[in-house]
Structures are given as C-alpha cells and as structure tokens.
Amino acid sequence: MAVVIVQHAPGENPSTASRVLAAAGVDTRTVLLTEVEGAAADLDGVEGLIVLGGRGSGEPSGAPALLRDALAAEVPVLALGPGARLLAAGSGPAARATSGARHADRAVRLTPAAGTDPLFAGAARPAPGLRPARDPLRLPADAVVLASCDGLPEQAFRIGASAWGIRFLAQDGAADPWTADLLGRFAALVTARSEHTAARAFFTRRAGAWEERFAHQTPAYEAGVARMRLAPGDVAVDLGCGTGRAMPALRQQVGPGGRVLGVDVTPAMLAAAARHGRTRHGDLLAADCTRLPLPGACVHGIFSAGLLDHLPDPYAALREWARVSAPDGVLLLFHPSGRAERAARHGRPLDPADLLAEGNLRAALEGAGWLLEAYEDTDGHFLARSVLRHRARGGPAAAQPARPLPARASR
Structure with missing residues (x-):
C-alpha cells in the first residue's frame, strides 16, 4: 500500500x-x-x-x-x-x-x-x-x-x-x-483508514457487475437465511451486505412488521443494491461493520457472508455484534463455498490457524459471548450458527431488554 x-x-x-x-x-x-x-x-x-x-x-x-x-x-x-x-x-x-x-x-x-x-x-x-x-x-x-x-x-x-x-x-x-x-x-x-480504503477501492471498481456475476448464488443465500429462524417482527441486519442479496430472504422471514438493515462500508455497493431494488426489502446504511451506529440489544439476527475473517480485528467485531444483539440473538456466518473449495481456488492449502476452522471459531465466538450451535463446512457452503448466551450482569453478553432501532439508523 x-x-x-x-x-x-x-x-x-x-x-x-x-x-x-x-x-x-x-x-x-x-x-x-x-x-x-x-x-x-x-x-x-x-x-x-x-x-x-x-x-x-x-x-x-x-x-x-x-x-x-x-x-x-x-x-x-x-x-x-x-x-x-x-x-x-x-x-x-x-x-x-x-x-x-x-x-x-x-x-x-x-x-x-x-x-x-x-x-x-x-x-x-x-x-x-x-x-x-x-x-x-x-x-x-x-x-x-x-x-x-x-x-x-x-x-x-x-x-x-x-x-x-x-x-x-x-x-x-x-x-x-x-x-x-x-x-x-x-x-x-x-x-x-487504510483497511477501509483497501476494501472500498477493491469493491467500488467491481460494484457495477457484482450482482450479475454472483446472481447464481441467490438460492444458497436464501437457504442460509432460512437457518436463522427469525420471528415475524424481528430486526435483522445483513453485515457487509454488498448488493444486498440476503435482504429479500431476511424480509420474508421477519415479515412486514420487522426491520431489515443492510450495512456496508462501500457506498458504491450500496448504490448497486439500491439499483437492484433492495430498498423494497429494507434500509441501506454506509457504516463500519465493526463500529455499528446502533444501540445495544436492538437486533435479533445478524447475517454475515464472507466478512469476519477479512476484518482487521475479527474478535472485536464479534464483541461489537454481541453488543447490538438482543438476548438469544442469532449470528449466522455464511459463505456459498466451503473453506477447502476456496483454498483450492486460490492455490493454497487449508491453514490450521484459519479463524473459520471449527475449533478456532468456537473459541473466538465464546470469548465474545456467543454459543456455536451448528457448524457446516462442505463443498457447497460454509455455515456457522450461533446464539448470544445469557451472562451475569456486566458480562459481554449480559441479558437486557431489547431496545428499538432508532429511525435515523435506517436511512
């Protein structure tokens, strides 16, 4: 750089x-x-x-x-x-x-x-x-x-x-x-700003063709969102949403009375999401996914595809995502390809130190207050479903009443 x-x-x-x-x-x-x-x-x-x-x-x-x-x-x-x-x-x-x-x-x-x-x-x-x-x-x-x-x-x-x-x-x-x-x-x-600059520079140039290039993955995203099992009226957030391919499925799950928010650090990606009609399903927000402009305990479900292991401090990100999540909130980490498939595509072997390896990910999640309930790493997809654990007051996942999402955060 x-x-x-x-x-x-x-x-x-x-x-x-x-x-x-x-x-x-x-x-x-x-x-x-x-x-x-x-x-x-x-x-x-x-x-x-x-x-x-x-x-x-x-x-x-x-x-x-x-x-x-x-x-x-x-x-x-x-x-x-x-x-x-x-x-x-x-x-x-x-x-x-x-x-x-x-x-x-x-x-x-x-x-x-x-x-x-x-x-x-x-x-x-x-x-x-x-x-x-x-x-x-x-x-x-x-x-x-x-x-x-x-x-x-x-x-x-x-x-x-x-x-x-x-x-x-x-x-x-x-x-x-x-x-x-x-x-x-x-x-x-x-x-x-170097980390965010690199992401914006990479994705801005590719935003225009991103939807068409990966449209074939939409059914995989829909299947992943289905595993969240959110309730009507819940608040769902797609972190690192890109062009918002998960937002229609999230809207279907939380219903017309729920809230869906797509968050991304690249304005060009959000503009592409708007062009493809994602604002019919929720609101788009340009923000740092590791420092969310949301109050605590206001989100019931977080969907994040291919983001966590690319962040400069994924452990801090998991703690931040726990902060904004309501008790028993769901975190679904997803990718339409398995770890081995992605490693082979990039010409490298699987790394034992990979954050997304089951043991490493479980430890990272537990350290932030999440309980890993399901872990799947197949040729067809990667999926890790976690829920926010109840802890004693003052802990990183202390139970507290869910607070409403402020109107300004939806714009």
Whole structure:
C-alpha cells in the first residue's frame, strides 16, 4: 500500500510530502498527471492521493481518472495549490462560484467548520507567510469551507468525507511547519483508514457487475437465511451486505412488521443494491461493520457472508455484534463455498490457524459471548450458527431488554 503523489510536470519536487509521509511510515510513489489522465484508473494498493499538479489559473478541462475514482471510493485525497482545481473539477457539477481579489496580503484563517474536520481539527493557525490564492474557483454546493480570508475565495475546503483542497500552499507543499504538520495529519488519517480504503477501492471498481456475476448464488443465500429462524417482527441486519442479496430472504422471514438493515462500508455497493431494488426489502446504511451506529440489544439476527475473517480485528467485531444483539440473538456466518473449495481456488492449502476452522471459531465466538450451535463446512457452503448466551450482569453478553432501532439508523 502507498500514497500516490500526482505532479503536473517532471520538474516539480514532491520531496517534502514524500519525506513527511516516510517519517510517518507511509510509502509513496510519484506519477505524472499525463500518466493518469484518461487512462483506466487502478486504485489497488493505493491508500491515498496527494495531487500537486494543475494547468495554471484557468479551469481544468477535467480531472485525472485516478482522482475521479478515488473520490468515488472515498480514498483519502489531499490536493495542494493548483491541484485543488483538479479536485474541484473531479467532484461533479460546480454550484458555487467565488470571485477573485487583487490583494493577497491578508491572513488566512480557519473557519469554525475546521474545528470538527477529520483533518483540520486541532490544527494551528496557518502561518502568516502563506500567500492566499487570488483567482476564482467553482466548488460543489456541498463543499465545506475550512479556511478563508477577507475578500478572497475559499482557501481550503473538503469535498465529501475524504478529499481536501488547500489553495494557499505552494505547489510542492512548501517546507514550512504548518504544511509539514498538515502532511503529517494526512499521513495519520491515511494510516487509520487504510483497511477501509483497501476494501472500498477493491469493491467500488467491481460494484457495477457484482450482482450479475454472483446472481447464481441467490438460492444458497436464501437457504442460509432460512437457518436463522427469525420471528415475524424481528430486526435483522445483513453485515457487509454488498448488493444486498440476503435482504429479500431476511424480509420474508421477519415479515412486514420487522426491520431489515443492510450495512456496508462501500457506498458504491450500496448504490448497486439500491439499483437492484433492495430498498423494497429494507434500509441501506454506509457504516463500519465493526463500529455499528446502533444501540445495544436492538437486533435479533445478524447475517454475515464472507466478512469476519477479512476484518482487521475479527474478535472485536464479534464483541461489537454481541453488543447490538438482543438476548438469544442469532449470528449466522455464511459463505456459498466451503473453506477447502476456496483454498483450492486460490492455490493454497487449508491453514490450521484459519479463524473459520471449527475449533478456532468456537473459541473466538465464546470469548465474545456467543454459543456455536451448528457448524457446516462442505463443498457447497460454509455455515456457522450461533446464539448470544445469557451472562451475569456486566458480562459481554449480559441479558437486557431489547431496545428499538432508532429511525435515523435506517436511512
């Protein structure tokens, strides 16, 4: 994994960014803007982008394919100087225009929104020697302004949750303390988000064809959901739902009075789920499956296909899933292929240390408060059904009354 530095011309010097990120343990590689314009973007192995290049003061004709795809996959982006124009151009239709100013001797100030921004929160006041940008810029309507100064256009902004444009910096990220601190903050953010970045980058590119590619597995998903044995009116969650293939079967099981929630970390997958009509069966939520925005004891059944052993901390995930589950809640781990079949497909033998091996999985589940009731690892499928055990008050699976799912979590 690495941060890719995009520069406009061979003569530009990305050494400051490279040096700061290297000190933070983040690898970098540099590419020219011409190498990523119009070409098929490949975000595999890319943890973040730093965009230095631009075409001067005029509006750019378009953004590099790599930048457009990074925005779609929520790969962290830091666009410096003229690179901020490329970021604005790649973010969709502009709805807000700023006007330029003649004077550039005014101090840049952080806006109130910077205080809660993932990158800017806690940052010092920008150094007085950093010259503001004077030329106008068109930003999308939902862009968040993070730095500005009197009579001059927006100097820093955020688009979405993962892309920042900084206009008052030199193109190469001038070697001043404020810029170095910003780059260090970006390196920390990239590192903290790396696991989710990799997942989003992988699945975003494949989301459009995912449903058609795996439609033949739908009967296997339906058979797996049937093993949950949920009751009408229950709340069911499909974790790592992808395009939501399990949601129709979950809806059928909990009935019209129940609730079905599909959770995934990749917005492109949820968009594909919506295109395929999954919102008729439940609600879709973009969220981290290991840190669910749900109250405790509100879920009666969790269905999770092919997710647990791909998480950075599966043991913490099992504890989190126990937290949101009501007493006697059901957890069904599923895959339409058995472990041996998947290992052979990838050209490797079965690993005794595999988390999904029966003994390993049983221990992991028990440590989080789950009781493994059924374990099947056949050529045709993998299935592990567990229920949440009752424990003494204060334990990881302490019995407590089920609480309702809040309305805001269903949107």
